[in-house]
Amino acid sequence: xxxxxxxxxxxxxxxxxDLPWRMAPGEKADPYKVWMSEIMLQQTTVVTVKSYxxxxxxxxxxxxxxxxxxxxxxxxxxxxxxxxxxxxxxHKCAQVVTRDHNGRFPESEKRLLxxxxxxxYTAAAIASIAFGLKATPVDGNVERVVSRxxxxxxxxxxxxxxxxxxxxxxxxxxxxxxxxxAMMDLGATICTPKKAACGICPWMKGCVxxxxxxxxDYPKKxxxxxxxxxxxxxxxxxxxxxxxxxRKRPEKGLLGGMMEFPSSTWRQEEVSQxxxxxxxxxxxxxxxxxxxxxxxxxxxxLELTVLVGRVSRNPPVNGIWVKLEDLKDHALPTLMxxxxxxxxxx
DNA sequence: GAGACGTGGTA
DNA sequence: TTACCAAGTCT
Numbered sequence: 001x002x003x004x005x006x007x008x009x010x011x012x013x014x015x016x017x018d019l020p021w022r023m024a025p026g027e028k029a030d031p032y033k034v035w036m037s038e039i040m041l042q043q044t045t046v047v048t049v050k051s052y053x054x055x056x057x058x059x060x061x062x063x064x065x066x067x068x069x070x071x072x073x074x075x076x077x078x079x080x081x082x083x084x085x086x087x088x089x090x091h092k093c094a095q096v097v098t099r100d101h102n103g104r105f106p107e108s109e110k111r112l113l114x115x116x117x118x119x120x121y122t123a124a125a126i127a128s129i130a131f132g133l134k135a136t137p138v139d140g141n142v143e144r145v146v147s148r149x150x151x152x153x154x155x156x157x158x159x160x161x162x163x164x165x166x167x168x169x170x171x172x173x174x175x176x177x178x179x180x181x182a183m184m185d186l187g188a189t190i191c192t193p194k195k196a197a198c199g200i201c202p203w204m205k206g207c208v209x210x211x212x213x214x215x216x217d218y219p220k221k222x223x224x225x226x227x228x229x230x231x232x233x234x235x236x237x238x239x240x241x242x243x244x245x246x247r248k249r250p251e252k253g254l255l256g257g258m259m260e261f262p263s264s265t266w267r268q269e270e271v272s273q274x275x276x277x278x279x280x281x282x283x284x285x286x287x288x289x290x291x292x293x294x295x296x297x298x299x300x301x302l303e304l305t306v307l308v309g310r311v312s313r314n315p316p317v318n319g320i321w322v323k324l325e326d327l328k329d330h331a332l333p334t335l336m337x338x339x340x341x342x343x344x345x346x
Numbered sequence: 347g348a349g350a351c352g353t354g355g356t357a
Numbered sequence: 358t359t360a361c362c363a364a365g366t367c368t
Contacts, residue, residue: 044352044354047354048353080353086351157348254350255352296352299351
């Protein structure tokens with residue numbers, strides 16, 4: 001009779017997924033690569049991360065290379081991945097590791113936790129995957145697998161502590177890194193949120209939710225609050241030479257450090273065009289663009305009405321003028337790409 | 347501790 | 358179309 005850990009590791013060795021950041025069996029892990037992949041994978045799917053991971057490793061092969069880059073360059077490479085604080089912290093962390101740790105990531109969960117952008121999950125992931133230490137990273141996958149395996153009735157997020165403790169009891173002394181990745185792979189491919197593939201699960205026999213309940217009913221969660229909708233007018237300002245006005249957002253907060261087209265304040269209340277125009281960066285003859293741009297963030301919906309303004313010369317204004325074909329050279333979040341597409345479509 | 351913080355895929 | 362969901366962290 002093998003332990004649960006052994007059953008899962010057998011499955012992992014047999015069905016191991018080939019991922020860009022995953023080393024071959026026996027191959028020594030590169031902490032820089034493990035760290036890079038774990039930061040990118042926070043709240044983000046494997047499919048989305050793959051191309052970004054390869055691009056970052058090619059552009060910045062070592063932590064020193066990344067530390068020497070400009071933040072704008074890093075944000076530009078990160079554009080589209082979302083949660084831009086991750087990119088800002090990635091850059092900061094590379095500089096701390098380079099300057100304060102001689103270019104090497106500290107080899108303990110506790111000290112990894114002190115680095116920017118590294119929380120409990122990522123510290124445990126790097127400790128176990130990169131350094132072979134016994135640690136138990138607990139992400140959404142692990143919470144789901146464990147909640148079903150033990151049929152935990154407590155709701156998330158209250159159940160977090162209990163689920164983490166249960167996950168720890170499963171973690172083997174050896175191959176903790178492989179075990180962690182196996183748990184996450186199990187959650188990503190078999191023990192999925194909807195329509196779990198229990199028939200091919202290596203843990204089907206001991207799963208309490210499968211024996212006594214409905215696995216996909218777990219983990220139990222608190223009801224979510226509805227998202228409010230915010231609205232604003234966006235100013236698409238085109239100069240005679242065909243360039244448009246772009247400006248940088250504040251370094252912190254939503255889309256921090258990314259570029260944007262100017263807009264009125266995003267408000268939950270209804271805004272008139274006349275009031276919005278008082279926030280325009282300059283005076284122009286405005287023409288409302290047909291239709292609206294919709295975008296949803298984590299905590300609110302956004303609806304933008306685009307006002308096209310044409311200016312002739314080079315008015316004094318805060319921001320930079322960028323030709324349409326050069327927009328790709330700037331760190332534009334997906335929302336602003338949507339806006340650009342909408343604005344230039346007839 | 348609860349809310350801020352992106353985006354794309356899926357049902 | 359809307360809502361949910363994904364390898365979380367920071368304040």
